[in-house]
């Protein structure tokens with residue numbers, strides 16, 4: 241379905257309805273996703289000397305569980321009650337114990353105690369913020385919750401390419417499940433609507449703000465982060481037209 245109505249769904253939690261959340265792990269495939277990452281996040285956090293890590297968009301808990309298994313002291317947070325339930329269930333299933341907190345990023349300081357060595361916000365979650373004022377406010381919350389020398393890792397799909405109508409997905413990163421197909425149903429400079437189709441032909445849509453790479457790097461610097469590095473599909477040298485995802489690694493002085 242292609243539609244030209246561009247009315248962004250600002251209500252991120254309302255987009256993660258049970259029928260989509262139930263299929264999230266099928267969509268991402270934990271094992272293939274971990275293979276695709278090749279230890280990238282563990283390496284970045286270890287290099288930064290991080291111990292306490294906040295997974296700010298835990299979703300079904302994939303990164304929280306993976307990082308806890310690698311010995312990090314993890315707190316999982318997410319604004320969706322549905323997702324938080326899945327994080328708890330998956331942590332229990334994998335024998336990991338860590339605090340799981342439901343909070344909107346905009347109210348982070350009211351819900352976490354803010355002494356983290358690292359914050360990860362992954363799986364193209366940050367683009368759920370449609371307003372620039374919210375993006376700035378959330379980066380300020382993340383900056384505040386980090387210890388000096390702390391690191392923020394935040395990623396997004398390659399909207400630079402998508403906005404030029406060049407959506408492609410290698411299927412090797414992030415969304416690694418083979419059953420579902422993802423396509424772009426609508427794109428302009430304010431709204432990207434993804435369409436997910438599952439093997440039983442059921443469909444879901446997710447609406448996000450198609451943030452540009454330079455836009456996020458700029459906001460990170462303006463939010464007080466010191467060095468901001470960009471990676472494409474986990475590589476330092478990457479072709480901006482080719483990668484599926486861009487990952488920003490920002491350090492607090």
Ligand code: SAH
Pocket residue numbers: 252253256268296297298299300302317318319320323343344345346361362363364365368369
């Ligand atoms: N990181 C997970 C989930 C990605 S889906 C993964 O990679 O698999 C995006 C997640 O961001 C959802 O769980 C959604 O609830 C969360 N999210 C979006 N906007 C948010 C906000 N303002 N505050 C808290 N969580 C938010």
